[in-house]
Amino acid sequence: MDNLHLPATASTPLVDFRYDAHQLRLEGESYPENAAAFYGPLAEGLRAYVAGLQGGEQVEVHVALSYFNSSSTKMLFGLFDTLNQAAEQGHRIALHWHHDREDDIAEEFGEELHIDFPALAFHAHPAD
Amino acid sequence: MxxxxxxxxxxxxxxxxxxxxxxxxxxxxxxxxxxxxxxxxxxxxxxxxxxxxxxxxxxxxxxxxxxxxxxxxxxxxxxKATHDPLTGIYNRSAIIDRVQRALDAGPVALTVIDIDHFKRINDSFGHPTGDAVIRSLIRRVQTILDEGDSIGRIGGEEFTILHPRAGLEGAHATALRIRESLNAEPLAELSEWPVTASFGVSWAARRTPFDELYSRADAALYEAKQQGRNRVVTAD
Structure with missing residues (x-):
């Protein structure tokens, strides 16, 4: 499987999915014109990736989105659900939620992800 | 989508x-x-x-x-963009703008006020006292103005009153009341020194350019200074 790398644009985040290193990183702002089209290939790649997990790998997912709109949120829920299901099957998956220390909305959203996707090892990373 | x-x-x-x-x-x-x-x-x-x-x-x-x-x-x-920080009245550009808009709507009377010998006040008592005199004088003027009149600081010790409702006579009468008030009761900040002012009053019909109205009032003010200050002169 080839790694997936999409550089950030003004309205879409950096997507850096290193299958070989078991690392996925989303970073930047997310308000694409078509969130389903933007996140579609990533969702597909993620499903294929978790299906191929052998067990024993430590998967690290870093999300550092300073802004994401509602349709992006909908797509993110799909990604986290895929990860959560894989974690329920015994895979070790950590979700690192990076947010601005001042951003209460992002902080609370992270706390809710922790509640909604309990199989993921959740780590909040407030930054200045 | x-x-x-x-x-x-x-x-x-x-x-x-x-x-x-x-x-x-x-x-x-x-x-x-x-x-x-x-x-x-x-x-x-x-x-x-x-x-x-x-x-x-x-x-x-x-x-x-x-x-x-x-x-x-x-x-x-x-x-902040429209008010003078010292006195709280309109600043130069804001009062000019208001006069211009009043001229677009109808005839306007204008008074230019200049505090007499203000440099001497500053030199003798210091700038903080000078500032206090300006504030005190403006408070006095504000109690005398007619409803609808606006006042602005053109610069230094010079002020402009816009009288949108008064004719030349009404504006002249207001200027006289201010002058008399200053003569009758010294400003509290400088009771040992009678602070007076000179006044130039002008009037212009609707659509007259601001500069024309203003320079006529300014010429009248110059005349008031020439005649010995502490007086009101109306432009011809």
Whole structure:
């Protein structure tokens, strides 16, 4: 499987999915014109990736989105659900939620992800 | 973006449920499983909707708060941009703008006021006293102005009164009242020194350029100074 790398644009985040290193990183702002089209290939790649997990790998997912709109949120829920299901099957998956220390909305959203996707090892990373 | 794309997953589940519901002779277990799967997805949809709604509610609240803050800042900025910080009256550009707009609407009377020997006050008592004299004089003038009159600081110790409702005589009478008030009762800040002022008054018909109205008042003020100060001169 080839790694997936999409550089950030003004309205879409950096997507850096290193299958070989078991690392996925989303970073930047997310308000694409078509969130389903933007996140579609990533969702597909993620499903294929978790299906191929052998067990024993430590998967690290870093999300550092300073802004994401509602349709992006909908797509993110799909990604986290895929990860959560894989974690329920015994895979070790950590979700690192990076947010601005001042951003209460992002902080609370992270706390809710922790509640909604309990199989993921959740780590909040407030930054200045 | 079409909702079908964003809800592709949900759509697939819906189609599946409908297909099973359309089959009349399936085994009960098939229906039970389909219903359980649908219920599970329904619960997930509810949870996600709830999260989305509460997130957007929070964002909306924050947006409203920031919007209010922006309005307040815009008001404060507007005030600072149009007012003289020392006296709180209109600054030069704001009073000129108001006079110009009044001229667009109708005839206007204008008074230019200049404090007599202000440099001497500053030199003898210091700038803080000079500033206090200006503030005190403006407070006095404000108690005498007619309703609708506006006052602005043109610069230094020079002020302009816009009389949008008064004719030349009315403006002249107001200037006389200010002069008499200053002569009758010294400013509290400098009771040992009688602070007086000179006044130039002019009038112009609708659509007269501001500069014309102003230079006539300014010429009258010059005349008042020439005649020995502490007086009101009306432009011809």
């Amino acid at each position: 079409s909702s079908t794309e964003l809800f592709a997953h949900e759509n697939a589940i819906l189609c599946e449920a409908r297909a099973i519901a359309a089959q009349e002779n399936q085994h009960a277990e098939i229906y039970r499983q389909a219903l359980a799967a649908l219920a599970e997805h329904y619960a997930r949809m509810m949870r996600e909707s709830h999260r989305l709604i509460s997130r957007s509610d929070r964002a909306e609240r924050e947006l409203n708060r920031l919007n209010e803050q922006l309005q307040d800042l815009a008001c404060a900025l507007e005030y």
